[in-house]
Amino acid sequence: MNIRLPEQFIYTYRGPNNCAYVQNGILYIEGSLHYEDLMYNLAYKLHGYNTCYYCGKSLFQNNRTLDHIYPRSWGGVSLPDNLCPACKNCNNRKTDMTLYQFKRYLDLHSSEEKQQFYLDCVKKNKKIIEKQDFILPSDWVTLYDASTLINLIPFKYLDPTKLKKLENYYNYYKHFPHPIVVSSNGWLFKGKHILYHARKINNPIIPAIVLENVIVIKNTS
Ligand SMILES: [Zn+2]
Numbered sequence: 001m002n003i004r005l006p007e008q009f010i011y012t013y014r015g016p017n018n019c020a021y022v023q024n025g026i027l028y029i030e031g032s033l034h035y036e037d038l039m040y041n042l043a044y045k046l047h048g049y050n051t052c053y054y055c056g057k058s059l060f061q062n063n064r065t066l067d068h069i070y071p072r073s074w075g076g077v078s079l080p081d082n083l084c085p086a087c088k089n090c091n092n093r094k095t096d097m098t099l100y101q102f103k104r105y106l107d108l109h110s111s112e113e114k115q116q117f118y119l120d121c122v123k124k125n126k127k128i129i130e131k132q133d134f135i136l137p138s139d140w141v142t143l144y145d146a147s148t149l150i151n152l153i154p155f156k157y158l159d160p161t162k163l164k165k166l167e168n169y170y171n172y173y174k175h176f177p178h179p180i181v182v183s184s185n186g187w188l189f190k191g192k193h194i195l196y197h198a199r200k201i202n203n204p205i206i207p208a209i210v211l212e213n214v215i216v217i218k219n220t221s
Contacts, residue, residue, distance in 0.1 A: 001140045002213045003027070004080045006045045011038055027214045035181075035189045036078050040066055043083035053084035054094070054102065065091045069099050074125055075134025075178040077190055077209065097121050098135060133175045133207055141179050144208030146195050150186040150218075158196055166193050170201075179207040187216035 009022040011033070018031035020038055029038075043066055050059055053067070067086035070076030073096050086094070094102045101121045108114045128135055169177050176198075180191030188195065189211075198206045 001081075001209060001211065003042075003211055004046055005042065005213065009042065009045055011041050013037065025213060027211075028217055029183070029187075029214065030217045039078040039080060039083065042080040044085065046080050047083075047085050049085060051085065052087040052090055054086055054090040054106070057087050059085055059087060063088045067091045067094060070134075070136050071096050071098070072178070074098070074129060075136050077178050077181055079181075079209070079211075081140075096125065098125070129173060134178065136179075140209050141207050142210055143205050144180070144182065144210065145204055146180065146198055146206050146208070147204040148186055149182065149188050149195070158193055162193050163196065166197055170197060176206065179209045181209045181211065183214045183216045184210060184212050185215055 005022050005025065005027055007022065009020070009027070011020045012018060013031075013033035018033045020027060020029045020033060022028075027042075047053065049064065051057070052059055057063075065086055065088055066083045067090070068076040068078070069082050069084055071094075076082050090102075093105070095118075097105060097118065098121075101117075105114055105117055105121075108117055125135060134141065166177065176191075176194045178191070178194075180194050181189040183189065191208075194206065198204055
């Protein structure tokens, strides 16, 4: 997928050697940087800092958050297309609901109705997850041959607790909790634990979000 990008954007992380910038509709990344932080910065640049996407209230330092439009619990990863500024109150209330569900939730009047609607949504979403992979737009996700990735995964940095959790999830649902995220030239941003498990079970063809308008320029220094 092509992620939404601002026309102009420059981001640096721990010194000028690690940077990202937009040029002619492409996001170039040089050196190594913090993926989530980069995506949050892109989202704020696109959507602004000042208004809650859901209720329209003004945002200040003490109530400003970024919400995952498709929740993390249903496979939503951090992309500028999946992040919007939201007040703490909306973010807390939306939790595991999708955008469409949350809009309906906001239209309900009594707190009992709201509570029941929320529980129904979670139940419904769980059922969908049991049947298919993720609650994400289908054109975001493709099947990807992970053996073509260019950056080697530093497996020594894997978190054993995370791995165990992932393994349990996979054994239960028979798929991964979210797609991996890679650049157009095969650089892995998200999903090293998934990749490790995929290799372990000898299945390198895994769901991925390929960022077609993002190119990683390898830092050789
Ligand atoms: Zn709000």
